[in-house]
Amino acid sequence: MRDRLFTDASVAVLYDALCAGRQDFDFYLPLVMSAGSVLDVGCGTGELLCRARQAGHQGRLCGLDPADAMLEQAYAKTQAYAKTQAYGQARAYATGHAHAKAGSGQTAIEWVLGDLSAVSWEREFDLAVMTGNAFQEFVADDALRVALAAIRSALVDGGRFAFETRNPAARAWEEWTAEHAVEVLDATGAVVRVAHDVETPCDGDTVHFTTTFTSPDWDRPQASRSTVRFRGAVEVASFLAGAGLVVEEQYGGWLRQPLTDTSPDIITIARRR
Ligand SMILES: C[S@@+](CC[C@H](N)C(=O)[O-])C[C@H]1O[C@@H](n2cnc3c(N)ncnc32)[C@H](O)[C@@H]1O
Structure with missing residues (x-):
């Protein structure tokens, strides 16, 4: 599951440049800003949560990723930002799967090294996101089931899970x-x-x-x-339903275009039942 794209520092440092001009954050950022507490699963270099904090998000922001080189980029951003702002930081990943909330209270971003099998959040987040096609990293069906069950547990009752996956069609x-x-x-x-x-x-x-x-x-x-x-919309909905998550909105593009057979992406917002 972990490849050198994300675990090699000399490659991970290129990730944000490779994602330049991405449109998905125009979709995700408003969702993050309107949620009190947010978990970013497979947060990578932490760009989305950093943008949320810089845009004034005051609540809990937590990024989880098993790739240390990607999380190192996230941490470097919060450190750089802290030098210019009264802004907290966390270095939870330095001690492995343990997570900690360091920094100045609710201004900290929690960076957690690990995957969903290593955490046990219960009803802690209003919103979970999984961006940059991280959903496609769950190759085995069982791995996806475990991940979705953990995401459901991490959400408060009625909490939402937003993610996208490339449309196989x-x-x-x-x-x-x-x-x-x-x-x-x-x-x-x-x-x-x-x-x-x-x-x-x-x-x-x-x-x-x-x-x-x-x-x-x-x-x-x-x-x-x-x-x-690659999983199609029907398969995605079936996995979500199996985990106790119900599809509430589905789109085929970042401007909320309807999902069609030829849409590049399957963008889903599901809610904890
Ligand atoms: C393509 S990157 C996306 C990063 C970020 N979400 C973004 O939008 O830029 C995929 C990320 O998923 C992470 N990943 C891989 N397997 C994972 C797992 N089992 N649980 C959580 N994240 C995982 C990788 O380490 C990598 O950082």
């Missing part, structure tokens, strides 16, 4: 090719080329791919093998 993996490689700058300003290569045969259900990072300024390329699971 849109076949996004067909564009994960060398022709669609992108270039970003690393921390030293070196140009890094990032290219995907999908393993064949590809059944469009469980997709294995390699991401290769190359730079003229690096000694050698870096490569990471990943696996993601």
Whole structure:
């Protein structure tokens, strides 16, 4: 489940640049801002919660991720921001799965290293989010069931869970090719080329791919093998129902377009029953 994309510091440091121009936060940020307490599952570099705090969110913000290199980026952001603001920080991940609320009361962001099998929150959050297609990291059915059950437990009665997953019918993996490689700058300003290569045969259900990072300024390329699971809307709703979460809203795009067969994403807001 954990690949070098997220656990290697030299690669994780590129993540935010690779996500430049993302539209999903225009959808998620208002949800976060209107919720008193928020859990971000698979928070990665913590960008969403950091933006929420900077936008004035006053309540509890907690980011959970098993990848230390990604969480290190999140922590660095809160540290940098703390230097300019009266702003708390947490370094819960330094001690593994333990989580702590350090910093100045409700201005702290909790960063928790681990996954949902390592936590036991009970009715603590008004909203849980899972952004950046982190939902697709749950490849095995049992892993997804465990995760959804833990998310339901973490939500207060009537709490909401918002997430997206790529629509398998849109076949996004067909564009994960060398022709669609992108270039970003690393921390030293070196140009890094990032290219995907999908393993064949590809059944469009469980997709294995390699991401290769190359730079003229690096000694050698870096490569990471990943696996993601594609699930359609009916399957998603079925897993949610099995976990005691009912689909309340579903969209096919970040501007809340209706979900169709060709929508790129399946964006769901579910509520704890
Ligand atoms: C594509 S990144 C998305 C990060 C962030 N949510 C965003 O929107 O930018 C996927 C994240 O899911 C995390 N992840 C992988 N397996 C996970 C699990 N079992 N539980 C929680 N997070 C997981 C990875 O470490 C990675 O940070």
